[in-house]
Amino acid sequence: MLDQFTFIGVFLIVALVFGIAPPVLGYLVRPRKPSPRKAQVYECGMPTHGKTWVQFKAQYYNFALAFIVFDVVAAFLLPWALAYNALGLYATVEAIAFILILLGGLVYVWRKGALEWM
């Protein structure tokens, strides 16, 4: 188990090296002629109006909340799916009841109009 994740650790280091290498290589060969004009933000040729890091639409938050619910659920269901072949009908029906409760939640969110893009 630990041995397996040692390999993942080694692989992570290799992957990070592969991520860092191209900009470093590019740094050695590319030209550098900075100017304030060049560093301007690209926005249809217009100067940016106000701060960039503004508050954003609350709509995204709804989707994020719904996502967290279902993603956690998927993580909960994985052990059940793993043991599925060894489980009896009772455990299966229990898991299905769990999923149906969730579906109820989805229907509630839907009826509340949280899934509409406004």
Added chain:
Amino acid sequence: MEFLKNLIVNVGLWFQGLLASTSLPETWVLAITRAAGALALALVPLVTIFFFIWYERKIVARIGSRLGPNNSGAYGGPWGIFQVFADAIKMFTKEDVIPAGADRWVFNVAPMLTLAIAVMIWAVLPLGKGLIGIDLNIGIFYLLSLGSGSIVTVVMAGWGSNNKYALLAAFRSIATLISYEIPKALSVLVVVMLAGSLSMQDIVAAQDVAFLLALPLTAFLFLAATLSELGRRPFDLVEADSEIVAGYFVEYSGIKFGMFYVAQFMNQLAAAAIFSTLFLGGWRGPWVDQVPVLSTLWLTAKILLSVLIIQFFQYTLPRLRIDQVLAFNWKFLTPLALVNVCAVALAGKTVPASAGPLTQAGISLGANVVLTLIVLGILAIAGRQARQREASRLATQ
């Protein structure tokens, strides 16, 4: 000849033997072998990606009645096969422009992490019989978690650029990316249920019948979610190159843009490999037991086929709006994926656990087909009602 039959594994064993014959201690031999293996494995996507991008561009060109890269002066090579190398060299020599006021750390780290995560996927992909970086016992879960990791890099790129377009595009991307994680995770759940394991090699081993035949609806759900995660049409809001240019990485130039570009294709290659592994039987095929090196060729053929399918979706379907994309996921794919889990779970319990894999596959196929027919029926009724509402609305005007 015996050496050639299992070429790739034997090269690894030969390398280990070579190290063992020196006077190095055993732990060092193991460590060096592991490190060399990791390096070789990480090189697989980075090298194949060049030819893969060429393959993709050729398909795109053919779909659009064009020739695609065929000759690029001194660099092109036959059929323009070295076009991508020429592009890479060009990107290395382009100036790196960081926009004024950008969050420089976040801005610079985002492409590195994107590429690193795209490489990390390959650690658990079974590339052939007995040929896998590490057969993690939670392999498929590891892949799902990496998928969530790549979402963070999208936020970093959008937030770090100091550009409102990039920021808004990042939010849009995240909204779609996280939404489509759910049907993806739930369709993986069904595969795990049938395979009884999270390990990638076990999932391959469980496919005496390819899961595409046992679970066609699940395969469709997975493919739809994958298309969205890759930012492919009809869900290509992440990029939408003809409208918002490049979305969250609009401010990147030179090699950093190239890294996002390469990471995208790498993710696509990996997604095709994951789809082949989960639904097409992975590296399994005829004569694999006699000549294990064939397994890698079978996998390659399946990957190229999956890419072809993804490409046909990408270049023949129009783009959806953001509200349509999200509605499609939350009002169609997610409930369907949840019901699909229930249907397959219930159907599997109608036969005794001692039944053979063929019976299991048949019963899952039955559940999938029945569910598909029901869904198509509901869609037909809902569509007719919507058309009638629209017609009566027009009539009253």
